[in-house]
Amino acid sequence: MTSNLQDFLTTRKQAIEEYLFTYVQELKIPEELKSSMLYSLEAGGKRLRPVLVLALLHAYGKNEEDGIPVGCAVEMIHTYSLIHDDLPCMDDDDLRRGKPTNHKVYGEATAVLAGDALLTESFRLITSQLSSSVTSDQKLRIVDELVRSAGALGMVGGQFDDMEAEQKQVPLAELESIHARKTGKLLTFSVTAGAMLAGASDDDIEKLREFSYHIGIAFQIRDDILDLEGSEEKIGKRVGSDTANEKSTYPSLLTLTGAKEKLHEHITRAKEIVSNLELEQQLLHELCDLIASRDH
């Protein structure tokens, strides 16, 4: 990783976490519920989704300030989805990022409500926390994009189909459709919302939507590869769990070599799209490389 990228990731992660924790901390809500929400928000993670929002603003040479609440909104939605996915009736996971999952600490009922609360509250970061330089139309467009990305048309629908596909072999096209929604759509939101805040043209936004599709698929392929080749300590969960659960993955459908080739193709395509846009390309190219080679 270049020191340039490292510096961007470190400084932005810090700014995002500070805003996110303070915002939730200051809500006048039941203390134990707040504690449960903060537990999962503070459990760490790369903050990739908010970082992408800021990276787009940076690439367009814009002030990143309004990217922080928007980035925190998508991080809240990502976090709620992990809390609900880990529930006994869903994936029944006891550990997440090496720590006990939310329901193991706070009980299932509180975990359900903490997820519901994070999902609901995320929208208010957009309606009430942006500066006056963002127009009401821009805000509404971003809320609309977030609903499409996070709801039944996007992440929730992908999660449902993923659950249905468990323990059976699904064709590559279906696997791709599932991941494009389950993990891809929130990444797409981050990229397009960043571009919307930057005042990008509709044409740019559509090209960036395609860019985000490729990085979303690449992200998932890398996840599948890490499940086979990764370090348990770094990824914070058991290696080989996909194989044990008989899940269809890119390596299981394409072989490990085939999956690595596919990953390379998607990253190359993503970089090409960025190269044809009028924005500062270096940071976005470096983020593509990071997604392709990350070890956790």
Place this chain on the structure above:
Amino acid sequence: MTSNLQDFLTTRKQAIEEYLFTYVQELKIPEELKSSMLYSLEAGGKRLRPVLVLALLHAYGKNEEDGIPVGCAVEMIHTYSLIHDDLPCMDDDDLRRGKPTNHKVYGEATAVLAGDALLTESFRLITSQLSSSVTSDQKLRIVDELVRSAGALGMVGGQFDDMEAEQKQVPLAELESIHARKTGKLLTFSVTAGAMLAGASDDDIEKLREFSYHIGIAFQIRDDILDLEGSEEKIGKRVGSDTANEKSTYPSLLTLTGAKEKLHEHITRAKEIVSNLELEQQLLHELCDLIASRDH
């Protein structure tokens, strides 16, 4: 009930249900997930929350058209909250309105996701389904109000505190705070969002917020009374369940007679507030009487 009110309730319920079912039916989402969402939406109910949105527009002499998507948004949120509340880890209810609860039919995982999907989608009814006569600022204000009403500051926070208060005696002030959030806030949203759509003044909106507080408490007291005196067939659940669960209720804290007096006080206060506003009062007064005397 006057034939005037009866006619209003019947025609508006029909318009709301037609819009609601069609909207969800036309979403391009996984079929089984859609089926689970529709199962709970179609399970019936008084549609009191959307009816209130339309009643406010009617009282201000405005076209009710945009009240329908806004009413459907709050009905989706009400429905998601019932699905999650009925889960085994929450209230563990097998029956709702005389029919098997969502998770008994579709399984717990689908029930969690159907709730998440309804909650998320509700916001898009406001961002993308209103006519051009509603300004972007009005839409944002309504989304913001919906988040405050439905999330940790409102309904979810009330549900959390209600859960914590189970099987212990809580003082009246705390009981009132729980209900004002758990059931009251969505009623407040319906009233204030209807007034916002009608272009009411901020002063009117604040008075109507107080009005809705009183009808919310009255609604809950009537619920508690029905649990003691109601017909199982009409309310669709077992009578006496609050007593069996040792829940604090208005009758348990105030005696049945005391609870009925309290109900009367809140309804009287609600009607007084309406009487001092410049709008058509009859329908709102009749709705107050309905809330005070409903048998289900």
